[in-house]
Amino acid sequence: MIDQLTSLKPLHPTLYQLASDGTSLDFIFSQCPVCGTVNFPANVPGCSHCGDPLTEAPRLTRPGQGELLEFVTIHVPLIPDMQAPTIAGDIRIADGIVEEGVIGVKDESGLRTGMTLKAIAEVREAQGVYACVFVPMNEEVAT
Numbered sequence: 001m002i003d004q005l006t007s008l009k010p011l012h013p014t015l016y017q018l019a020s021d022g023t024s025l026d027f028i029f030s031q032c033p034v035c036g037t038v039n040f041p042a043n044v045p046g047c048s049h050c051g052d053p054l055t056e057a058p059r060l061t062r063p064g065q066g067e068l069l070e071f072v073t074i075h076v077p078l079i080p081d082m083q084a085p086t087i088a089g090d091i092r093i094a095d096g097i098v099e100e101g102v103i104g105v106k107d108e109s110g111l112r113t114g115m116t117l118k119a120i121a122e123v124r125e126a127q128g129v130y131a132c133v134f135v136p137m138n139e140e141v142a143t
Ligand SMILES: [Zn+2]
Pocket: 032, 033, 034, 035, 036, 037, 047, 048, 049, 050, 051, 052
């Protein structure tokens, strides 16, 4: 997995990068230099708390993970290249920051709200990229 990924680029380089284990993703945040609030994505136009433009804000990376708040199975492709069915969820990746993500499990039976998910790289060889997919914390690679 690691060797394969080194030549691949993140599909959304402003949001995440490959973690040192070669499988997990680190999320990229910016920390407001005025009030200290952590913002995501890092390139938001202003701090969500105080409105500072964040032009001087340092980036910080954290392991991509979060709490599953809710999820739903989508049976119709909503965008090109989307597989159906796909399970999508709202995941709290940091205090006050909820992102929608794809959950890489076959069906909902192993999911429950409140569980911790982690972000891993989903290789899309043909496009030369890896994308972000969430899986339950203790599972390895999505199938
Ligand atoms: Zn701020």
